[in-house]
Amino acid sequence: MSEISRNGAGASGQPGRIGIGLELDAVHMKILEVLRENGRISVSALAERVGISRANAYTRFEALRADGAIKRFTAEIDHVRTGLGITALIFVTVRQQMWKQFRAELARMPEVEYCAITTGQHDAMIQVRMSDVAEVHAMVTDRLANIPAVKATETVFILDEVLRRPYVLPSDRDKARPVRRAAQEASGDVPLGKMRFVGAAEGRAALRKDG
Amino acid sequence: MSEISRNGAGASGQPGRIGIGLELDAVHMKILEVLRENGRISVSALAERVGISRANAYTRFEALRADGAIKRFTAEIDHVRTGLGITALIFVTVRQQMWKQFRAELARMPEVEYCAITTGQHDAMIQVRMSDVAEVHAMVTDRLANIPAVKATETVFILDEVLRRPYVLPSDRDKARPVRRAAQEASGDVPLGKMRFVGAAEGRAALRKDG
DNA sequence: GTTGAAATTAGTACGAA
DNA sequence: TTCGTACTAATTTCAAC
Numbered sequence A, B: 001m002s003e004i005s006r007n008g009a010g011a012s013g014q015p016g017r018i019g020i021g022l023e024l025d026a027v028h029m030k031i032l033e034v035l036r037e038n039g040r041i042s043v044s045a046l047a048e049r050v051g052i053s054r055a056n057a058y059t060r061f062e063a064l065r066a067d068g069a070i071k072r073f074t075a076e077i078d079h080v081r082t083g084l085g086i087t088a089l090i091f092v093t094v095r096q097q098m099w100k101q102f103r104a105e106l107a108r109m110p111e112v113e114y115c116a117i118t119t120g121q122h123d124a125m126i127q128v129r130m131s132d133v134a135e136v137h138a139m140v141t142d143r144l145a146n147i148p149a150v151k152a153t154e155t156v157f158i159l160d161e162v163l164r165r166p167y168v169l170p171s172d173r174d175k176a177r178p179v180r181r182a183a184q185e186a187s188g189d190v191p192l193g194k195m196r197f198v199g200a201a202e203g204r205a206a207l208r209k210d211g
Numbered sequence C: 001g002t003t004g005a006a007a008t009t010a011g012t013a014c015g016a017a
Numbered sequence D: 001t002t003c004g005t006a007c008t009a010a011t012t013t014c015a016a017c
Helices: A026-037 A043-050 A054-067 A099-107 A133-144 A170-175 A182-187 A204-210 B026-037 B043-050 B054-067 B099-107 B133-144 B170-175 B182-187 B204-210
Strands: A070-077 A086-094 A112-118 A124-130 A150-164 B070-077 B086-094 B112-118 B124-130 B150-164 B195-197
Touching: A026 A043, A026 A054, A026 A070, A026 A170, A026 B070, A043 A054, A070 B026, A086 A099, A086 A133, A086 B112, A099 B150, A112 B086, A124 A133, A133 A150, A133 B195, A150 B099, B026 B043, B026 B054, B026 B070, B026 B170, B043 B054, B086 B099, B086 B133, B124 B133, B133 B150
Parallel strands: A150 B195
Antiparallel strands: A070 B070, A086 A124, A086 A150, A112 A124, A112 B150, A150 B112, B086 B124, B086 B150, B112 B124
């Protein structure tokens, strides 16, 4: 039931701007880099890996937590082992003016792992974990369908989760190696034709107001 | 670059079946419940919260880790603070027989936080974090478009991440409260019409073989 | 922001229930 | 298996620099 930070694609605050609080320097970033890989590392070991003193590491660690740059520490669990081996994505079309109700209902659905409001054909995407396909069907038809705010849904199943990185950082960008296709790069010939961007549906501008 | 467990919606192993390793009992689940909320809790405090001895907690903690039920511990980071305030979902249509190449290219893209292979209109969904919208555009047109395995893409932006739960457990299901709509429940009248399930695209059956 | 010492806590080993 | 205790090693806190 954790409300997480708004991304605000254009609307709220400049992206890239570090919040009102702490100014994050290179050392802070390095700390985050270590912590996202190993959330249980001791602060002493962290200090060593980052190359700062223990006291400094404690100060920064606490500052990052207090500031909210680190939201929480969590254990990644193997859902297949715990009996929730089926994952589905449900794309939801929400009746305008009923966002508030939609969000309230979401809070009552603990089997929902993730929910994001998106541009494009649908309004929201929710990810659920279930023990079998029938349960997904029941969830969609019995629970979601009974929410007046839900106008329509479209469900797809996840066949394989190829990767999940423990939270991306800007420093990752530098590690990116562009695909080497000499001929294409030389001519600047990028096949734009096969790409498609989908903007927000009509009426979505009022999202924040009634959400 | 972490390969995560397969979900296998029907293909591999029964869902709900606890793997070859450890049999997870109620105490294991309770441990996971605590650990997903607070990944940095000490084993002593964990033992107390779960109601078992310290020694037992150590044994079970180690067993869960060794068994793979706990995959890793990680820090949840506020992406807005770290300068990656823009999140996008890119739905990718992959050329059949080129899954292996597609996966290889994904490994070289650190800005990709999540990738799942899905049923439905598209073949895969990837989630990326960027500092601005232009970077998403560059990523899609310059990097993804240059991968021969990518036939087409469709990009949507995430306007708001309403919730992210630190990994769902079966016990969460019991907390689910169905929507109370007396009239509808009495008559069993569920508006199935507004729901849609989308199966795998043609040729996706060979997914595992060339992936 | 750093170092080093004291106090506290974590992790291990082992015998008993 | 699980618990309780004792022992050892490590971490956190706090001080002075």
